Amino acid sequence: MHQPLPHLTVSRLCALMREVLEDNFAQVVVDGEISNFTAASSGHCYFCLKDENAQVRAVLFRAQARALRFRPENGMRVTAFGRLSLYTQRGEVQLIADDLQPLGVGELQFAFEQLKARLAAEGFFDPSRKRPLPPYPGTVGVVTSASGAAIHDILTVLKRRQTGIRVLLRPVRVQGEGAAAEISAAIADLNRHGEADVLIVGRGGGSLEDLWAFNEESTARAIFASAIPVISAVGHEVDVTIADLVADLRAATPSAAAEIVAKGRLELESHLDHLILRLCGRMNDRLTLLRERVAGLERRLRSPRQMVSQWRERQSELERRLVRAMAHAHREKEGRLRALAGRLDALSPLNTLSRGYSIAFAQKSGKAVTDASALSPGDRLCIRFSSGSARATVEEIEP
Amino acid sequence: MSEETTEKETFERALRSLEEAVELLEEGELPLEEALACFERGVRSAGRCRKVLQAVDTRVEVLLKDRDGALNVSEFKEE
Structure with missing residues (x-):
């Protein structure tokens, strides 16, 4: 019943297994999560692809690893394109990947986000290191x-x-x-x-x-x-x-x-224009102020001799004004006197008397008589003529 | 090369000197003679800056690297 099986060496067994794997899995596409990722100094990358229940070892050789635009990391979900083989030294099945692509997002987008996060952590985007453009x-x-x-x-x-x-x-x-x-x-x-x-x-x-x-x-x-x-x-x-x-x-x-x-x-050109305006403006302001101040001081600065001659001038001016004022006052008074004399002349009764009128003064009161009824027979009168006067007695009154 | 560098340095130095002159004058604390000297310095610096900024044409050159890695500047002709 029992046909005796041929004895195999381990190497032979592995060679057979490898043949079976390579013939039947020359091209596989596997979705899984990366774990145990190691980038060796040789440039080859070793990792496991796993899901909830199983895992398989995988390798990404140097040339293919370099061609990737993103960096594979533990926990990343990827699609691996490749073939199966046997790592004979350990008798382990191994997925030899030609390419990896991030699952869910585009590869470029993913690579972008990854690099961005890495450089951000290194402070590449720090606003404090942004330099101003040169002047x-x-x-x-x-x-x-x-x-x-x-x-x-x-x-x-x-x-x-x-x-x-x-x-x-x-x-x-x-x-x-x-x-x-x-x-x-x-x-x-x-x-x-x-x-x-x-x-x-x-x-x-x-x-x-x-x-x-x-x-x-x-x-x-x-x-x-x-x-x-x-x-x-x-x-x-x-x-x-x-x-x-x-x-x-x-x-x-x-x-x-x-x-x-x-x-x-x-x-820059406008900054320069501005500086030149400020430079000149400031100097002009300063010189104008200084000029005014010097002129002001000059006006106030006088020698004693100048002051004496100024006093002298002032004195003689005052003298002139005094003489002028006196002369003026004199002339004015003279004029008024003449005017008053004229008016006095016009009012004087002597003129009237010269035309034949005469004035009777009551001797008792010495006043000019203007109403005959104020007199009584026997009152004494003094009659004034244009030239000379006469004494008379009232004989009869005619009212 | 040295000419370019010199021009740039001259400009930046002159601009700084002009700015300093304006600031000093605006502080208004210099004695008159120093202020005048400062003003003259400013005017000279302004003249130097102006001279550099006078050029208005755009010069276009191309920087090429030869086999030994030496850099050479030559005129650029737009294609």
Whole structure:
């Protein structure tokens, strides 16, 4: 009944198992959670894929690990694409992964969030390290493609604004394999060259894939390390790139970046105008004040001799005024006297008497008699004529 | 290269000197002769700044790296 089984060595058994696995699982797609993740110094990554009830060992070799845009981490849910094999030394089944993709979110989005979190933890986005643009933007270094829309837009703006700014372009590829490395090197080159006062790093708009070089770690680190302030100018509307977050200033487009630089230059010109006005104004004010003060002091400053002669002048003036006043008063009095004399003359009864009238004075009262009934026969009268007078007695009264 | 650097440094130094002159004058505590000297310094600095800012044309150059990693500047022709 019992057919005797052939004896196998362990190696032979493992070789058979491996053959079975590799023939039947040449291509597998497995969803699972990463655990026990280890990135070895060789560059290969070892981990387990597991779910609630089971787990399988997996490996991601160096070349494939490097091609990943995100970093696998424990607890991350991924889809692994690969094949099964046997790790014969240990007799363990092993999933050899060619690619991993995060489950649920796009790979790029995921990689973006991961890098963002990591750099944030390192303080790359710290507002306190954002530097102001230089006061004198004489030379602007530009890191972008020599043939793209970005450099064209930047030059158009700077030429239109007539700012006299010098542009130093360090041409790079802005997308595709190796673009991030070129961008990073260009930023370092411009720093080494040392003539640019500010850098514009960017490109025209594109898809998330096209803009990827601006979301890579090497670009972020180069911007962070730049001693020259960096304006990011990645033409896109929806999301920010990592480069935008690290840069000292973010412009929405290359044109906007050029406007910022031009504005700095124009503000500088206006600052200078202002300083010159203040300089001259302040000096003028001061000199005007001083001149007035000197003139005022001069007016108040007199020698004693001047004062004596001034007193003398004053004295003789007063004298003149006194004489003039006296003469005036004299003339006035004289005039009044003449006028009064004239009026007195006109009122004098002597004139009337000269025309044949006479005045009778009662001797008793000495008053002029104006009514005959006031007299009685026998009263004595003194009659005054124009020339001389006579004494008379009243004989009869005719009322 | 040295010319560029010098121009930039000259400008920044002159601007700083001008700003200092204005501030000193505005404090208004300098004796007149010192104030006049300060004013003259300011005017000279302002002249230097003006001279640098006179240029209005945009100069466009390209920075290229040769095989040895040396950086060279040449004129840029837009494509």
